[in-house]
Amino acid sequence: MPEGACQEQIDRAAARHPGVTNVDVACTVRVCDRKGGAGTVVVTLANGATVEETFAYTGDPAPIPVPACTGMALDVCRSLATSTVDGLPPSKAIRAISIACTASSCTQDRGEADVRVQFSDGSEFQGSRGWEPASP
DSSP: OOHHHHHHHHHHHHHHSTTEEEEEEEEOSSOOBTTEEEEEEEEEETTSOEEEEEEEEEOOOSOOOOOEEESBOHHHHHHHHHHHHHTSOTTSOEEEEEEEEOSSOBOSSSEEEEEEEEETTSOEEEEEEEEOOOOO
């Protein structure tokens, strides 16, 4: 389940249950992605009691827009756009993505970039992303 979809369900469950100390989310259908999904939420309250609920959501059915890329190859840029979008709420439709390399070079193995995502409602996500090879 993408991080953004999971976080939306955690936030919604926590809002329904004052005194929540933990929320566990599990996808129970074949695919939970930006387009939609369903699953279960187990909420643990401050007194130790648990509440189990089901959820379903319909998210952004549109494919991720082709990002506007500066200073990096399109395949690197698309990979970065996909990983960024996975962390964003699926309830917000994405209008545009722009990614600009801020390092001396951005390759598949290493780089740093500023990312800007514009949503259909006029709001934006702005952040920086860095990546490098994993240590052996």
